[in-house]
Amino acid sequence: MIQPEEKLKLTLEQEKEKMFRIAWKMCGNQDEAEEVLQETALKALKNWNQFRGESLVSTWLYRIASNTCLSRKRKRMVHTVDPIILEEIAHDTEPDMMAGDADWSRDPLAQTLNDELRHALDAAIYKLPETYRLVFVMRDIEGMSGEETAQSLDISVTNVKVRLHRARLFLRNELDAYIKEERGVTS
Amino acid sequence: MKKPTCDEILQMINQVIDGELHGDKLVEAEEFIRQNPECGAMFRTISRTIDLYRQRRQEVDSVHVPEIDWEALKQRLKK
Numbered sequence: 001m002i003q004p005e006e007k008l009k010l011t012l013e014q015e016k017e018k019m020f021r022i023a024w025k026m027c028g029n030q031d032e033a034e035e036v037l038q039e040t041a042l043k044a045l046k047n048w049n050q051f052r053g054e055s056l057v058s059t060w061l062y063r064i065a066s067n068t069c070l071s072r073k074r075k076r077m078v079h080t081v082d083p084i085i086l087e088e089i090a091h092d093t094e095p096d097m098m099a100g101d102a103d104w105s106r107d108p109l110a111q112t113l114n115d116e117l118r119h120a121l122d123a124a125i126y127k128l129p130e131t132y133r134l135v136f137v138m139r140d141i142e143g144m145s146g147e148e149t150a151q152s153l154d155i156s157v158t159n160v161k162v163r164l165h166r167a168r169l170f171l172r173n174e175l176d177a178y179i180k181e182e183r184g185v186t187s
Numbered sequence: 188m189k190k191p192t193c194d195e196i197l198q199m200i201n202q203v204i205d206g207e208l209h210g211d212k213l214v215e216a217e218e219f220i221r222q223n224p225e226c227g228a229m230f231r232t233i234s235r236t237i238d239l240y241r242q243r244r245q246e247v248d249s250v251h252v253p254e255i256d257w258e259a260l261k262q263r264l265k266k
Contacts, residue, residue: 009257020252021244034253041255046264121243140237141244165201172236179232
């Protein structure tokens with residue numbers, strides 16, 4: 001028989017990679033994502049006796065993690081991340097992040113285009129309001145279901161859809177020039 | 188047949204992307220997207236946008252996810 005606290009630990013260990021990626025996308029850097037992960041674990045341990053079992057443990061943990069991300073953002077009173085800072089972050093983390101990426105071109109010109117696109121992707125997603133970004137990251141990037149996302153964020157499934165559709169359209173418009181260029185190159 | 192509004196078309200495109208349409212409704216939507224170049228372009232560019240972000244995610248996958256130090260957290264709780 002698994003003890004309740006063990007169940008919490010097991011679930012968090014199973015979900016921590018996905019949680020870490022979501023936190024990274026929300027916070028914009030690896031260090032803060034690590035802090036969010038630890039803070040989520042701490043809050044979960046502290047409030048475990050308040051968990052009523054009305055949702056999955058993982059959903060409850062995602063709710064804690066997303067609230068932690070949002071409250072950290074609010075505390076800093078930063079609503080958008082400066083694209084220049086994002087560029088610095090991307091360059092700082094590039095060597096490890098790109099290791100073993102088979103699709104990465106060795107052509108310097110293509111590399112520049114890919115770098116540009118990568119920065120454009122980051123800049124566009126950080127322009128999204130946090131609540132829309134969370135839904136987009138959970139649904140489209142992490143592949144969570146509409147219901148799971150709704151429960152994690154404590155909103156309705158309809159609300160998830162509305163935010164997701166708006167986020168997709170916004171990002172598509174922001175990246176329009178890059179996608180057109182890409183299609184122009186390949187066609 | 189009543190011409191669908193932009194909102195209805197967008198909703199339909201998203202339903203196709205999310206795999207929410209099945210059977211005749213899916214065939215009908217795919218046909219509509221095929222026959223309307225603007226809708227087709229919208230469908231492809233939204234799908235491509237999602238693909239690009241999934242590719243970007245793979246870069247984060249190669250980063251080591253930190254261990255959770257449960258003992259240290261318990262100590263912090265005791266304080």
